[in-house]
Structure formats: C-alpha cells, structure tokens
Amino acid sequence: DVKVTQSSRYLVKRTGEKVFLECVQDMDHENMFWYRQDPGLGLRLIYFSYDVKMKEKGDIPEGYSVSREKKERFSLILESASTNQTSMYLCASSLGGTSQETQYFGPGTRLLVL
Amino acid sequence: DAKTTQPPSMDCAEGRAANLPCNHSTISGNEYVYWYRQIHSQGPQYIIHGLKNNETNEMASLIITEDRKSSTLILPHATLRDTAVYYCIVRVYSSASKIIFGSGTRLSIRP
Numbered sequence: 001d002v003k004v005t006q007s008s009r010y011l012v013k014r015t016g017e018k019v020f021l022e023c024v025q026d027m028d029h030e031n032m033f034w035y036r037q038d039p040g041l042g043l044r045l046i047y048f049s050y051d052v053k054m055k056e057k058g059d060i061p062e063g064y065s066v067s068r069e070k071k072e073r074f075s076l077i078l079e080s081a082s083t084n085q086t087s088m089y090l091c092a093s094s095l096g097g098t099s100q101e102t103q104y105f106g107p108g109t110r111l112l113v114l
Numbered sequence: 115d116a117k118t119t120q121p122p123s124m125d126c127a128e129g130r131a132a133n134l135p136c137n138h139s140t141i142s143g144n145e146y147v148y149w150y151r152q153i154h155s156q157g158p159q160y161i162i163h164g165l166k167n168n169e170t171n172e173m174a175s176l177i178i179t180e181d182r183k184s185s186t187l188i189l190p191h192a193t194l195r196d197t198a199v200y201y202c203i204v205r206v207y208s209s210a211s212k213i214i215f216g217s218g219t220r221l222s223i224r225p
Contacts (some may be wrong), residue, residue: 004157042215050210092213102148104160106157
C-alpha cells in the first residue's frame with residue numbers, strides 16, 4: 001500500500017510567520033506534488049518535483065517555495081504566511097519514469113493563517 | 115485532459131450497490147478513466163482506473179462502455195463510510211501532470 005503522510009493535520013499560524021509543511025512517501029516514488037484545495041476553486045497545483053533537488057512551478061507558486069533534498073520527502077514553505085494562504089494543502093506522489101502515473105494523496109493539512 | 119460530466123449528487127441504501135455514472139464523450143484513445151473519492155476533510159483517495167476493459171479491485175468495479183464515451187463506478191456493497199465526493203477524471207496514463215478534479219458526485223449512503 002502506498003503511504004503518503006503529512007506532518008500536521010491542522011495548523012494555526014500568524015501572518016508573517018514562516019511555515020513548513022512536510023510530506024513523506026514510502027514507495028520510492030519519483031514524482032511529488034503540492035496542491036491547495038479551496039471551496040469553489042477545486043484543486044490547484046503549487047509545485048511539483050520529478051527528482052531530488054528538481055522542482056517545477058505549478059499554477060500558483062507565488063508566495064511558496066519547495067525543497068526536495070531526499071527522494072521520499074517534499075517540503076512546502078510559506079516564506080511569510082498571509083491570510084489568503086488559509087487553505088487545505090494536499091501532497092501527492094506518483095511512481096514516475098515511463099510507468100503509470102497514478103497520484104496518491106496524503107491526508108491533507110488544514111492551515112489557518114490569522 | 116478530456117472533460118467529464120457527473121451528476122452532482124446521488125444516494126444509495128446501505129448494503130446495496132452504488133452505481134456512479136460518468137460521461138467523457140471527448141476522451142482520446144490514449145486517455146485512461148480514473149476514479150478518486152474524497153471523504154470530508156480528508157485527502158483524495160485513489161479508487162481505480164481503466165482504459166477500455168472492465169476493471170475490478172478490492173474497492174470497486176469500473177465498467178467502461180465499448181465506445182469509451184461513458185463509464186460507471188460500482189461500489190458493490192455500500193457502507194456509511196463510502197459517503198464521499200466521487201471524482202471521475204480522464205488523463206493520459208503516463209502524464210506526470212496536475213490532476214484536475216471536476217465538481218464530482220456527492221454520494222450519500224442512507225442507513
């Protein structure tokens with residue numbers, strides 16, 4: 001079974017704080033993704049990574065950065081949290097290479113920025 | 115990725131089979147049909163995917179019409195824990211790209 005875990009289920013931060021969200025997968029997947037999900041806006045891709053130290057911007061990268069120092073771990077960083085970053089953050093991973101690209105999601109982190 | 119159309123909501127009695135339809139009339143030959151579900155306040159859960167043959171796993175069965183323009187996800191014995199929003203998407207098998215969920219079908223299981 002694929003297991004994608006996220007460091008926190010719920011997080012409350014203040015405006016201006018630096019926020020780290022961590023995601024770990026245990027299936028040796030090459031690709032990892034960070035999305036945010038908001039009511040009425042669906043799932044939006046923030047960043048993804050197809051290899052260690054590699055990253056690609058998604059649709060809404062502004063205000064976020066990522067880090068992938070190890071294959072199993074993909075971190076999302078909010079450099080200076082703002083209230084409009086209050087959201088549900090979802091991490092996903094997929095096998096990569098030329099094989100199938102089913103994405104498996106973590107449980108999500110619900111972030112509230114005050 | 116091809117567009118999909120799903121009914122906004124459905125309900126089903128506990129213990130009965132839940133049949134969730136999806137239309138994807140513009141699907142391309144290399145696109146697969148994927149199903150995910152999302153239980154309230156949790157991350158999306160992968161259920162099943164298929165190309166043209168019917169597929170079955172421990173969670174569900176996927177029936178794809180011969181012309182591939184529609185499909186049905188079947189939960190054979192629905193339980194209260196199957197209450198969720200179910201998303202049907204079509205995408206290329208090897209595409210390491212973002213997933214786009216439509217509005218999905220909100221399935222309610224009644225006791």
